[in-house]
Amino acid sequence: MKNSVSDKNLFIESEDEEDEVDECDVEGGAKEGPGSDGSDSSSDESDDGPRGSRPSSYTNQWPQSYRQSIDMYSGVTPPTISFLGTPSLSRLSSSFLTSSFGGKHTPDIINSLFKPLLPTTSDQQQQQPTQEEIKSSQSILIPTPSRKSSLGVIPEDKRVDDHGLPLSRQSTFAQAVLNGVNVLCGVGLLSAPYAIKQGGWLGLIVLFVFGILAFYTGLLLRKCLDSEPGLETYPDIGQAAFGTVGRIAISIALYMELYACCVEYLILESDNLSSLFPNAHLSIGGLYLNSHVFFAILTTLIVLPTTWFRDLSVLSYISAGGVIASILVVICLFWAGLIDHVGFESKNDSILSLSGMPIAVGLYGYAYSGHAVFPNIYSSLKNKDQFPSVLVASFIIATGLFAGAGTIGYMMFGETSESQFTLNLPTNLVVTKVAVWTTVVNPITKYALTLMPMALSFEELIPSNQQKSHLYAIAIRSALTISTLLVALSVPFFGLVMSLVGSLLTMLVTFILPCACFLSIVKGKITWLQGSICALIIAVGVTTVGVGTSSSLAQIIQSLNN
16 A cells, blocks of 8 residues: 555545635645645645644545544534535534644545535635536535645634634533543443443452553553654554554554444344334245344444435534433433332342453453544643543543443342343333433434444545545445444344453553554653553553453354354
């Protein structure tokens, strides 16, 4: 794979974008032609310019869409959406972090996330010639991206926010904490009582130890980002530490983690809807679909059109309510136990279960699978000195919810705890219906946002002569969605799949890779204590990968054979 995007002919410059660069160019430089690389103009200013101006060595590398797609996945955006695109929506069609690269001139394959069929116009460009408007209205569903590798250095006061207004896209402390909690408090909360069942009460110690280690590795990611100008994302850190191979390897690990989350969403939907409608089934000819298979397919058909959206900001806005949804589900669990007096009959509580500890370790590790987003949160933070406090607040809230749900759930259901505590709640209670439907609706809003980073990374590889057809993008997104359905039907074990992901991918992304990248970037500049801590964390991660992954795979295979 070549390093230069222009060499690969992935991006084709449009005339309208060239006009925008001419208007925004601070230095008044000459306009580059479609075939020019343009790396000189950005590299000369990368060291002295603002953080938004990234060196071309990072801008050009696959995946270029990572920053925008992860920002959309984790952030709070205004409710704007476009499927086929309408002029009335173009005013509010910019993304939460449209200016992630420090300018408006980002590749259109990335911008296709954030704008409708008709191109948006900033306040400075509202008076466009009629001929240009006609030309823009003829744009394709996903515009062909720019061939340029450089991004014009635009002053802070001329950058646009999520509404397309010329404001900075920096986030406050509260917004950063909200984004962090939104990422950490996911479907893993539902398995908290099951994790205690597997490892016993003393297994909770692992949860708190993992929280401390994950907090430390989050700080290591910050040190890596500050090591040189232009680093903004996890793949950037991988490239700075291990070159192009490191960038690609880390990107694949991050994308696989998100892909596994999509699989978990479908298993989750199937299990919970089946608990509400156990007699649902479908018979077509000689083909019989039980409730689990039927609802998995139905959920896939529901989320599939949402993956085709060009502007996912409505889904991002709604999915940001995942924090509220997580809190609501935990409240429902407490209500059922303390008010409706459900459970508490079991006396077989386990203090320590060594046989189930490998599964519990994977589940506890999954609770801290947010490091893919932390570099983005740090890069977007208005006051970057607040980042440690953001991590502390996020981890305290997430750990408190997980430990609270696990404690009350295991006290209620004991050794009968299911992989999702919603499956243990009596179906006749109102709080059960609230908890289950909240659990069902939330993943539907998150599915497309979770799948989109991987989909866009594949779309970057579409040959330039084929990018004019939106059919390729639809085909890629549909294929990924259908593949998650097939995986979910093949291994429909929510807790075991989560433990596998937590033991393998989360340990890599959260523990091993941050330490490895930090040691590679700083090299001889670290203290003996820092090196020892990093070595310890890597040892913990490697041990968990070996023991947890093998145990999870063994139990999945055993469950398939039963």
